[in-house]
Amino acid sequence: MFTRKKDAAAPFTVLHIDASARKSGSVSRDLSYRIVSGLMNGNKGARLIRRDLADGVPFIDETFTAAINTPEDQRTAAQKEALRVSDQLVAELQAADAVVIGAPIYNFSVPAVLKAWIDQVARAGVTFSYTENGPVGLLENKKAYVALASGGTQVGSDIDFASGWLKHIMGFIGIHDVEMVAADRTMMDDQSVSRAEAAAEKLAA
Structure with missing residues (x-):
């Protein structure tokens, strides 16, 4: 059971993110x-932050990119507004001890809304920094759990462009402890879901 805290006085915080377009039957x-239930049950007084990406995530645009390259005290009102959602999403990540991501594999990769979320939170000087030795993630002492599901793509295969990318991008922003559970090839393997359910419950136990 993951129970690490950044501050003993602060409650253990779980950020729960779902990216499936399906609100039911996903x-x-x-x-x-x-996974979230296991973490909440295992950490008395834990706090939950819920983010359902199916409700919408803005894509970055020219105003956004100009804003992140402008010193904070020099940003225009439009630039501040362009970063409003990003600032909120980043704050949720910064507050979390554990990040749980539910992601289907669409067309061999992640849903567009999940990529949009990553584009909103991967910010130089905020969640990672550039150094003479390359980029360094700034989100430390966190753990990520990724729950994947696919109809036909085998996770870890040459046609899986989701799991490796998610693990890489978590590490890029500083979250190197990443555990994955997958119900893959569900259209071909009748036992895939039940195995993944058992693995998910064990993962957070």
Whole structure:
């Protein structure tokens, strides 16, 4: 059971993110919920932050990119507004001890809304920094759990462009402790979901 805290006085905080377009009947949502339930039950007084990406995430645009390259005290009102959602999403990540992501694999990769979320939170000087030795993630002492689901793509195969990318991007922003559970090839393997359900519950136990 992951119980590490940044501040002993602060409650253990779980950030629960779902990216499936399906609000019901989603395997990835069910798996992520099982992991979150285990974490919440195992950490008395834990706080939950919920972010359902199916409700919408703005894509970055020219105003956004200009804003992140402008010193904070020099940003225009439009630039501040362009970063409003990003600032909120970053704050959720910074507050979290554990990040749980439920993600289906669409067309061999992650849903567009999950990529949009990453584009909103991967910010130089905020969640990572450039150094003479390359980029360094700034989100430390956190753990990520990723619940994947696919109809036909085998996780870890040459046609899986989701799991490796998610693990890489978590490490890029400083979250190197990443655990994954997958219900993959569900259209071909009748036991895939049940195995993943058991693994998800064990993962957060």
